[in-house]
Every structure is written in C-alpha cells, then in structure tokens.
Amino acid sequence: MSRGGRIAVASGCVAVFAALVVVLALVLDRSFPPPLPNSRSLSVEVTDRDGALLRVFATEEGRWRLKPRLDAVDPDFLALLIAYEDKRFATHRGVDPLAMMRALGQMITNGRIVSGGSTITMQLARLLEPRPSRTLDAKLLQIARAVQLERQLSKDEILEWYLTLAPYGGNLEGIRAASLAYFGKEPASLDLQQASLLVALPQSPETRRPDRNEQAARQSSLRVLARAAEKDLIDPAEIERVAGLDFLVRRRPLPAFAAHLAQRARAGNPERLLHQTTLLRDVQANLESVAKEAAERLQQRLSIAIVMADSRDGFILAQVGSAGYFDSRRAGWIDMSLASRSPGSTLKPFIYGLAFEEGLVLPETLISDRPANFSGYRPRNFDMQFQGDVSIRHALQMSLNVPAIRLLGAVGPARLASLLRRGGMRYRLPATDRPGLSIGLGGIGTTLVDLVQLYSGLVAIDGRSVMLSNGVDAQSVRSGNGPLLQSVARWHVRDILRGVVAPVGSPRLEIAYKTGTSYGYRDAWSVGFDGRYVIGVWIGRPDNSAVPGLTGRSAAAPVLFEAFARSGKAIEPFNAPPSGAVRLARADLPQSMRRFLTFEERFERSTSGETAPQIAYPPSGARIALSRTSGEAFLPLVVKLQGGRPPFRWLANGKPVDSVVRQRKWQWSPDGRGSASLSVIDAAGRTANVDIIVE
Incomplete structure (x- = not known):
C-alpha cells in the first residue's frame, strides 16, 4: 500500500476511534465517573501577610505538591507550554484528533514514535489515574477520561491541576514546587531559560533533572525554544542568547521560615491547606539570620528568641523562637518566644512611669541609692555597689535596684500589676502569692511576646497599645482600654531610655531600649523601640539553668541593635513631645521635687526639732x-x-x-x-x- 493510502486508512481509523471515544465517555460518565482532582493531597502552606511562602509541609507520601494560580504563573511559560505540549488546548474537548493523526502518521512513516498525541487533558488524566503499562486499553481509558474531565472541569482548572501534579524530578510535583526548588522563586518571575526548562521537564523528569543531568536539561530547554521560534512566539535570536547563558541549577530546600509558628498553625487546624500569618517574610528571614549568627558566637547550649512588632496595627512582623529549629544542642525545637521566664529589670521603666504620672518625681529629681530594708526585703544593685544620691534619669539608665524599689513602694505593687494587665501583658506569680515589691526586679514570669506587647504601649501615639497578633496564636486579654500611662509620663520614660548608651561595638541608633538580667544569670533580655517598631530579644538556656556572666547588657543588647539594623525596616522617628513635656534642670524644679523622700522620711523631717539620738x-x-x-x-x-x-x-x-x-x-x-x-x-x-x- 502506498504512503497516501496508509495515511487515508489511518485517518479513517482515527475518525472511527474518536466516535467510539465519545460513546465510551458517555457510558463511563454514568457507570465509571472520572477521578476528579482534590485538595486533600496537597502540601500545607504557611504564608506571610502578603502571601509570600514562609513554610511548606510535604504531603503524607513525602511529595512537595503546591497548587498554583494561573495569574501567578509567568505568562511566557504558559505560552511556551501550550505551544510545546498542546497548541489546540483552548479549542479541543480533551482529545486533539489532528495531533493524534500527526503522531500516528509519524509513527507509520518512521517506524517508531516520533511525537506523542497526548493533550494536556490526557496527561492530567494519566496523572490522576496512573497505569503501570502503556497498553492500548490504558490509552483508550486515558482518552475517555480526558473527555470526561473536559465535561466537568474548565480549561483553567485543567491547566491548574496539570501544573499541580506534573512531575519535575525526585519528589517535586507541580510548577511551584519545581520553581522554588530549582530557582528559589515563585513561577511568576521565571526568565526564558528557566521557563523553557520547566516546560521540558515533565516529559522525562528524571533524565532531564537539571541538578543531575545538566546537558540533557539544557538541550531539552533549547528544543522547547526552537519550537516556540517556529511558531513565532520568540525571536530566533533568543535561542542563541539562552544557549550562551550559564546553566547553574541546584536543588534548594523549600522555604522553612518561622518553623515554630508554622507548626502551631498546622497543628491548630490540620484540615486547612493555607495558613496566613501577620509576619513579613523578609523581616523574618533577616532576624532568623541575626539569631543564628549570634548563637554561633555564644555558648553551644544558649538559645535566642527575637520578636518584632508594629505598634500601629499590632502585627507581629517576625517571631523567632530559637536560633535553629533542628539545633539539638540548644533544644531549638522549643519556642522560647513563648516560654515564661523572669523579666529581670525590664519592668523598671513602668515603675518610673507610674511615679511620673503620680507627680512624685521628675527626671532630675534626686533619689537615694543606699542600702535599705523594705520590711525585710533588702535589694542590692547588680554590681553590689551603691552610688548615694543620684538623679531619677541616672537611676533608670543605670538600672539601679534600690531607687526602683523606693518608687515602687511609693506607687504600690498593685498599681504596677494593674498597669501590666492594662498593657495586655500576661504574667505568672508564685502560687498563692500577691504582687509585692519583688515584681519590680523580675519576681514574676512572662514571655518575650508579652514583654513586647507591654512596651508597645510606650510607643503608641495615644498610649492605647494595640493587641499584638501573629495570625495564629490567641491574643492576650487586657482588663482595661485606657492608655498605658499619661502622655507626659510616657514621654519622660522614652526620653530617658533614648539616652542609654549603645552597647560596646554597636552603632548608635535612634532607639530607646532597656536591658534586664534575671536572678542567677538565667535570662538576658533587651527590649527596644523607635517611633513605631518594638523589638525584644531573649537569650538563655531552655532548661532554665544558670549561665555565669550572662547579662542583658553584654549579650542581649548587641543582638537588639543588630536586629534593628538588619530588620529591613528603616528607623522611624519618635513623636514630638506632648503638651507639658519639658526637660527641667534640678535647679529649676520646685523645692518639693528636688529630692524624693519616702513617707517615713518625710514624716521624720516634719517632726519639729527632732534630732538623731x-x-x-x-x-x-x-x-x-x-x-x-x-x-x-x-x-x-x-x-x-x-x-x-x-x-x-x-x-x-x-x-x-x-x-x-x-x-x-x-x-x-x-x-x-x-x-x-x-x-x-x-x-x-x-x-x-x-x-x-x-x-
């Protein structure tokens, strides 16, 4: 039989075959409905507030499988894919008779398979219902299933699911997983070389894997470009340009930021595939790097936690629970941003704020830093020394203990406890205990997140701290909606903390900050803020053991300054002083405000003619x-x-x-x-x- 006769016979067979397929599809629709794709087998995603991927979890069978949106895929890639795989995709109903005739004719002419006639819909059918062998009955079923899929899914749905399930080598499935793993980016921003490679990969994902078979991958991508040039999709010169580019592709790990938060998100709602947080991926990545590098400079068993929040909207921008989730030396799987620990001296600014609010002192008021006995409680300074008479400003900047307790005794521990609750800070007291003077020096338990929550009230313009949220964890509940402190009192506290000297070796930044060290050198803290953002740093051992020499000043403060410098957010200027906020020298203070005296000291001075015995x-x-x-x-x-x-x-x-x-x-x-x-x-x-x- 002549070549023309063979083609005519083949065409007739295809026509009969197509009619049989339609009849078979109608029968199958009723008796054997097609296996439609579903989302149950997709990877779980955790994203930042803008939708950027923070972490992705593999499926139960260990696959990375992410569903893309067509509007989030590079349009040039889609054009290359349609041109290379299924040029009549938009018009056929699952089977392309012309493509099948072409493929059959090439096979008859060359005696072997030269090109396939499978449409994208047929390939999706094969992915949904894989068959171990490529027999005629398997092919017939695939064709019938393709017709069924076209009757139940839109073209966009078919294309999206194909780009979700297509194999890209190893355990990578779908365009998103492949783009992230090979190029470290979402498929919306592929270049021409990358797009052509990802079009070619699903046809032979293992032999063309770019991380293992560079030459085969390069040649297959150039064939895709050649086909595109034939169809006038690209300029032929582009083939030569791409051929001259370096071809450096390696397998990268998929994003794994905010590991602790992502784990809690999935555990809290395991049926949900997408969990959106308030974090910003770039900020989270930057602060994770800060924590990791700082941990490498410290002892092996020390862990680091960092939290950054926006005081204006209450969004937590970064929440670093440890220096490395899988670092067993530091028990990295424990989220220390949520661990309850003693806050040391970090609560002192709020004692001074209450004293300013009560009109007891001003920043240049003198206060005694001498040994004192407060009904059996005898606080000492960190260096075991006393400085005599000092100004309130100096006492807070140097974090002196006795002056802070003198003021706390005057305003009352209950008022400080009320302020903490009003600021949204959760804390724990020893069992059956009530707030006492010791809470001013860290005699309670709280978390880094709650400490950042409290400090956000010093930054808020109206003093009403917004409740912080990361989009996953439950928010704290505060007992009142009033401002944390009066505006002038807040300004005095900010003004004093802005004057604290930067740590040795750190650049001077326009921030205010306070450090703290818990009893026994167990926790080192530093919390700082500018006109908008608050960052808190905790350093210590997860097992709560002592670390001799560990202090907030020497360990946590340098990390705080590095976090501000590398967060990616510009330092925001402080708000202008409120009405009535002025700096007065001691000589300009009223006589009654030049020295702070306790009630007992005032009583002694008021006793006429009384002298010491x-x-x-x-x-x-x-x-x-x-x-x-x-x-x-x-x-x-x-x-x-x-x-x-x-x-x-x-x-x-x-x-x-x-x-x-x-x-x-x-x-x-x-x-x-x-x-x-x-x-x-x-x-x-x-x-x-x-x-x-x-x-």
Whole structure:
C-alpha cells in the first residue's frame, strides 16, 4: 500500500476511534465517573501577610505538591507550554484528533514514535489515574477520561491541576514546587531559560533533572525554544542568547521560615491547606539570620528568641523562637518566644512611669541609692555597689535596684500589676502569692511576646497599645482600654531610655531600649523601640539553668541593635513631645521635687526639732570606776540620752537588754570589768553607741 493510502486508512481509523471515544465517555460518565482532582493531597502552606511562602509541609507520601494560580504563573511559560505540549488546548474537548493523526502518521512513516498525541487533558488524566503499562486499553481509558474531565472541569482548572501534579524530578510535583526548588522563586518571575526548562521537564523528569543531568536539561530547554521560534512566539535570536547563558541549577530546600509558628498553625487546624500569618517574610528571614549568627558566637547550649512588632496595627512582623529549629544542642525545637521566664529589670521603666504620672518625681529629681530594708526585703544593685544620691534619669539608665524599689513602694505593687494587665501583658506569680515589691526586679514570669506587647504601649501615639497578633496564636486579654500611662509620663520614660548608651561595638541608633538580667544569670533580655517598631530579644538556656556572666547588657543588647539594623525596616522617628513635656534642670524644679523622700522620711523631717539620738553620758572612751555591793555586784551605771524619738531599745555588747523604754535615762549593770559597748536605737531606726572601760 502506498504512503497516501496508509495515511487515508489511518485517518479513517482515527475518525472511527474518536466516535467510539465519545460513546465510551458517555457510558463511563454514568457507570465509571472520572477521578476528579482534590485538595486533600496537597502540601500545607504557611504564608506571610502578603502571601509570600514562609513554610511548606510535604504531603503524607513525602511529595512537595503546591497548587498554583494561573495569574501567578509567568505568562511566557504558559505560552511556551501550550505551544510545546498542546497548541489546540483552548479549542479541543480533551482529545486533539489532528495531533493524534500527526503522531500516528509519524509513527507509520518512521517506524517508531516520533511525537506523542497526548493533550494536556490526557496527561492530567494519566496523572490522576496512573497505569503501570502503556497498553492500548490504558490509552483508550486515558482518552475517555480526558473527555470526561473536559465535561466537568474548565480549561483553567485543567491547566491548574496539570501544573499541580506534573512531575519535575525526585519528589517535586507541580510548577511551584519545581520553581522554588530549582530557582528559589515563585513561577511568576521565571526568565526564558528557566521557563523553557520547566516546560521540558515533565516529559522525562528524571533524565532531564537539571541538578543531575545538566546537558540533557539544557538541550531539552533549547528544543522547547526552537519550537516556540517556529511558531513565532520568540525571536530566533533568543535561542542563541539562552544557549550562551550559564546553566547553574541546584536543588534548594523549600522555604522553612518561622518553623515554630508554622507548626502551631498546622497543628491548630490540620484540615486547612493555607495558613496566613501577620509576619513579613523578609523581616523574618533577616532576624532568623541575626539569631543564628549570634548563637554561633555564644555558648553551644544558649538559645535566642527575637520578636518584632508594629505598634500601629499590632502585627507581629517576625517571631523567632530559637536560633535553629533542628539545633539539638540548644533544644531549638522549643519556642522560647513563648516560654515564661523572669523579666529581670525590664519592668523598671513602668515603675518610673507610674511615679511620673503620680507627680512624685521628675527626671532630675534626686533619689537615694543606699542600702535599705523594705520590711525585710533588702535589694542590692547588680554590681553590689551603691552610688548615694543620684538623679531619677541616672537611676533608670543605670538600672539601679534600690531607687526602683523606693518608687515602687511609693506607687504600690498593685498599681504596677494593674498597669501590666492594662498593657495586655500576661504574667505568672508564685502560687498563692500577691504582687509585692519583688515584681519590680523580675519576681514574676512572662514571655518575650508579652514583654513586647507591654512596651508597645510606650510607643503608641495615644498610649492605647494595640493587641499584638501573629495570625495564629490567641491574643492576650487586657482588663482595661485606657492608655498605658499619661502622655507626659510616657514621654519622660522614652526620653530617658533614648539616652542609654549603645552597647560596646554597636552603632548608635535612634532607639530607646532597656536591658534586664534575671536572678542567677538565667535570662538576658533587651527590649527596644523607635517611633513605631518594638523589638525584644531573649537569650538563655531552655532548661532554665544558670549561665555565669550572662547579662542583658553584654549579650542581649548587641543582638537588639543588630536586629534593628538588619530588620529591613528603616528607623522611624519618635513623636514630638506632648503638651507639658519639658526637660527641667534640678535647679529649676520646685523645692518639693528636688529630692524624693519616702513617707517615713518625710514624716521624720516634719517632726519639729527632732534630732538623731546621742549618748550624752558616759562619753565614748571613758574609764568608769563603779562601786560594788556587799555581794560583789557592780552598782548600776546611769546612762543619759539626748535627742532621738522614743521609744528606745538598748543593747549592751550587741545584745538587747531589758525592755523598750521611753525615758532618756537608763540604768545598766555591767557583768564585770573590761571593755563594753553600749548602743541605742530610736523609733526612727537611728542609732548611737559608745565604747567604755569598766574598772
């Protein structure tokens, strides 16, 4: 039979075949409905607020399978795909008779398969219902299924599902997974070389894998471009240009940012395929790098957490739970941004804010930094030293403990606890305990997220802190809607914290910040803010063990400054001072505001003519000859006192004697000859003493 005769016979067979397919499809529609694609087998995605991929989870069978939107795929790629795979895709009904005739004719002419006649719809049918062999009955079923799919899905749906399920080598399926894995980008921004490669890959995904078979991948992509040039889709010169480009493709890991948050998102709603957070991927990636690099400079067992929030809308822009999720040395799987730890001195600014609000002090008011006993609570400074009289500004900037507790005693721990709740900060007290003075130095438990929440109230223009949200975790609940502090009080706190010196080696940034170190060197904190953004840093060991020498100033503050510098967000200027906010020198303060005195100190000063006690007789160093009774006991020595506030308690040689007395004369009977020390304590706690010799 001649060649023309063979083609005529083949054409007739195709026509009969096509009619049979239509009849078969109608029968199958009723008896054997097609396996339609569904979303249950797709990868779970976690995105930032703009839809950028933060993390993707593999399917149960270990596949990376992401469904694309056609409007988010490079249009040049789609044009190349249609031209190369199925040029009449828009018009056929699942089967392209002309393509099948061409393929059959080429096979008859050449004695082998030269090109396939499968449409994109037929390829989708094969992907939905894979067959181990390529027999005639398998092909017939594939054709019938393609007709069925065309009757139940739109062209866009067919194309989207093909681009979801098409194999791209290894465990990659779909254009998005392939584009992310091979090029590190979404398919919306493919260049011509990348697009042509991804068109060619599904035809032979393993032999053309660009990370393993570079030459085969390159040649297949050039064939796609040659076909496109034949159809006038591209300029033929583009083939030569692409052929001259470097072909460096490697398999990259798919995005895995915000690992802790992504895990909680999926665990909280495992049926949902898309979880959108409030994070920004670039900010999250930048701060994860900051945490990882800082951890490498620290001890192996130290973990780092960083949180960045926008005080204007309450969105958390980055939440880094550890320096590395899979870093077992640091228990990286524990999200330390949500761990309850002692905040150290980071709450002190709010004590001072309350004191400003109450009108007790101004920044240049003097306050005593000397040893003090607050009903048995004796705070000491971090360096175990005391500085005497200091200004309020200096006391807060140097984070002195005694001045902070003096002010907290004046405003009351309950007021501080109320402020914390109003600011949306959740905290824990020891069981059956009520807020006491110790909360001012970190005697509560709270999280880094809650600390950033609290500080956002210092940044808010009206003082009403917006409740922070990451789009996944439940928001905290605050007890009131009023401002955290009055505007002038907030401004004084910000103004003081802006003056804190930057850590050694860090650039001076226009930010305000505070550090904190918990008892026993277990937690190092630093929280800072500009006119809009708040960043908090925590460093420590997840097991809560001590790290000698770990401080907020030396460890956390440098990381805070690096986080601000590398976040990708420009430093926002601070708001203008509110009405009534001025800086006054101490000499310009009212007399009553020049020095802070506790209630007890004010009471003492208000007592007219009262002086400290003095032992008038005997004088110190005196030698006293006492007579003896018939029983050889010494006769009493009359001790005389001047000044002081009764009642008085006397001590002889350091031991209390007799009962408390109100008179300024006291009789003391010595035990024997020799040196003796007499001391007295008045009602105000003032003391006097003399040393004498009894002869």
